[in-house]
Structures are given as C-alpha cells and as structure tokens.
Amino acid sequence: MKNSARSENSRKSLNSIGLSSLLVIFVVLASVTLSVMCLITVRQDLDRAKRLAVTHEEYYSADTKATEKLDSLYLLLANDSVTDISAAARELGIEVTGGTRENRILTFSWSETVNSGSRLVCKAEYENENLVITSWKIISNNYYEEENSLPVWNGESLPV
Template sequence: MAKQENGYKANLGSPSLILIFIVMCLITFGMLSLSTAKSEHNLAERNASAVTEYYRADGEGEAFYQMVLKRAAKVREMSQDPQERKRLLSQEFGDAYEPDKGTVTVNIPMERSQALNIELVFPPEGKENIQISKWKVIQTEDYEIDHSMPVWTGGETKNQETGR
C-alpha cells in the first residue's frame, strides 16, 4: 500500500502575495506622505519669506510716516499761510507731494513684483493730525494669464462630429 502523508503542507503562496501587497501599499503611502511634507515645508518657507518681506517694508513705511510727521511739523512752524505751506511741502517732499489732493504718496518696493503703497493726507487747516489714506500691498507689474495650453471649452470636437 502506498504511504499516506499525514500532516499539512504549509501554503505560502497567498500569504506571501498579501504581504507583498501590504508592503507595496505602505511604501506608496510613505512616499506620498514625504511628498506632502516637502510641499508643506516649501509653502511654509515661502509664507515666512513673504511675511518677513512685508514687515520689512512696513518698518520702512513707519519710518517714512515719522519723517513726514516731523517735516510737516517743521513746515507748520515756518508758515501759517496755506499757499506758503503747499510751496514748502512741495520743496520738502518733491514729486511725492500732490498739492491738489494734499497727499504724500510713496511706493516701497518688495519682492515678487510687489510694493507697499502708502498715501498720507495732510489735514485741512486747523487740524494737526496727518491721516493715513492708503497702506496696502500692490502689484507693480501686470499679471498676464498664460493661454498657451488648449483647454476644452465644452463644445464638440472634430473627433466627436465624425465619430472617430
């Protein structure tokens, strides 16, 4: 009689495939996590750079504001006549002063084609406080949208019309 084998053979095919599949999934998720972490890190660095640049320009803006306050006080002491004050302010601030509007405007350059635009308004006669009219970041270069990539607009294409 033929010998009968008692016992079980270890079936390693299915568990090995499942283990390989699990390891591949873990590697894929790990790579995706690393990629996301790198993107988040780069975004955080760009954000920190933008904030640092804004506060640098803001500090320069504060220095400009203090300089305008001092020079305006000096002009007030020199003359009480409104026309004479406008002439003196034009001498003090040059092209930055607009006598018609009674404003002093400056653009403090920043990175990425931006500038901090500051506009200060001189008060009407009798008041001494200089008002801040604008204090905002503006784009200094025109932004052009890239239309070089053809995008489907929703209409039928030639292939749909001919059925190919």
C-alpha cells in the first residue's frame, strides 16, 4: 500500500510540476511574442514619422520659395515705375498671361518642386490693382499610363 500511495504522490507532484512548467513556458512565450510585436509596431511608427517629417520639410521648403516669389510679385506690382510687368515677372520665374497693368486681368502662375513625385503650383490674378491668389495646391508628377486595356462591351456584340 505504501508503494502505491507513494507512486500516486510522485505522480501528482510530477503532474503539478509539469503543469506549472507548461504554464510558465506559455507565459514567457506570450510575453516574448507581445514584446516583439510591440517592437515591430514602434519601429514602423518611427519610420512613418521620419517619412512624414521629410515630406513636411520638402513641402514647407517649396512653400517658402513660392511665398518668396509671391512677395516679389507684390513688390513688383506696387512699383509704379515698372511699365512692363510681364517681362519683369518672367525675370522672376513667373509666367504671365493677359494684357498690361491698365487694361486687362493679368494671370500669374509659377511652380516649385516639392519632391520627385509632386510640385506646388500657384496662380494669382491681378485686376483693378488687387492681387488675388486663385490656386495654391500640390500636383502629382506621376502620370498614369494605360498598358494593357481590355475592350469594353458596347451592348451589341461580344468583344473578340
């Protein structure tokens, strides 16, 4: 009897040691897994934040250059001694359409490169001695080109 009681006690202690070991191993594995997932997420967030910072820096650099051209344009228009505004604006790198200062609406447009994929396009109109900004936006340089198109069914015959 003593042997069977002893073997049962040793079995129970082995089972309890085995279950607690498995529980500890599971907790350690779960902790390591969650730690690795958190580390990966933090690194992705850091990379995303760095890319966002670079993008903002590129945009505000282009915005500063465009604003400097706008300031130069304001000074040019305020100077009454300048007779040919179109030529003076072109010297600043600003495209001009329209007539002269006295008789028509002048449209000024210029752009600054933000990065290889986009540029900042600015437009302003000058009428009745007022300069109004009509557009200040980012335009993508990436153009979609169709490579392989499928014929569209016209409702009458099946495309071949």
